Amino acid sequence: MIMSSPADLLITPRRIVSLVPSQTELLYFLGLHNTTVGITKFCIHPKQWQRTKTIIGGTKNILTDKIKQLKPDLIIANKEENVKEQIGQLEKDFALWVTDVNNLNSALLMINDIGQLTNTAVKARLLSEEIKQSFDRLFKTHQKINTAYLIWRNPYMTIGGDTFIHDMLGRCGLQNIFANEKRYPVITTDEMKNRNCNLVLLSSEPYPFKQQHINELQAQLPDTNIVLVNGEMFSWYGCRLLHAVKYLNELITQINTALPDE
Incomplete structure (x- = not known):
């Protein structure tokens, strides 16, 4: 099932598979070290997770059999980085959260949504607020x-x-x-x-x-x-x-x- 709201997930996930490198790093930042069980070969941050987590293929060539063996209660994917047909195969058996990020505002929303899904909402909100404030200090070029x-x-x-x-x-x-x-x-x-x-x-x-x-x-x-x-x-x-x-x-x-x- 592809969820339309974080509230659709009625449990706190204990076994998460992440199919997106930047979102894998976010899970690490939120402290979900033991909860995250599967990542892609492109999830290079944090480096140690390449050794300690199950590698389930690449972002575009997911090994669905490996994912099924992990028995995740939440899979986190992305509309752009993952293949629609492969996501379709997974949604028959697992709860999926598919993010859609195309600007800073949607990135901040994604961070807060994952915080709600994983019972780390406070830490996620503080992170998104810090990022937003930092971008207020971003320079701009002097000319076009x-x-x-x-x-x-x-x-x-x-x-x-x-x-x-x-x-x-x-x-x-x-x-x-x-x-x-x-x-x-x-x-x-x-x-x-x-x-x-x-x-x-x-x-x-x-x-x-x-x-x-x-x-x-x-x-x-x-x-x-x-x-x-x-x-x-x-x-x-x-x-x-x-x-x-x-x-x-x-x-x-x-x-x-x-x-x-x-």
Whole structure:
């Protein structure tokens, strides 16, 4: 059963499976160390859980038989990160909470919902309030900066206007030049040129961009500032948001310094 409200879960869960890395880290932050029994291979925070929890596959290729063996009383998934058909198989046998996060406000709602589901509502509320207050201290760029945020190479892929990363860019004052696109479109360097791209952010995940890829792109976009960024700070929408503002403020300061005055 896919629940529509935290109140639909009539018990306090004792065996939780998490199918989303950022939400797994949130469970750890909320103190659900013994309650969480299964995670994906991409749930790299906290590191020790990769050794102590059952790995139930990846976010897109869930091993349903392994999950059934764990007999969870709650499975936490995400509309975007998991596959609808696989979630459909699980809902026949288990209680599922499927989150839908595409901006900071929905991330804060998700944190509070999981707090209610797991009997950690007070800690979750304090966390969401601290994150909200920290974003009040977020810097913005001094001028409009046409930005492309790349998540993949061969082919290049970016983020559209309906994504969590887009919302994070906007809060920094960065103008997503592909805001009119949906989800994660394939793009070309010519499209970046045609949209007057001033700044390219190369994410550390899911594709692990490195310095060599800056050199590769710079040859095609010689007048564009290209910067490597920590993808977790733009896309992990759980407790990692506590660290995001410090990182983003340092990045914005770097970007402001690099770009010429208008």
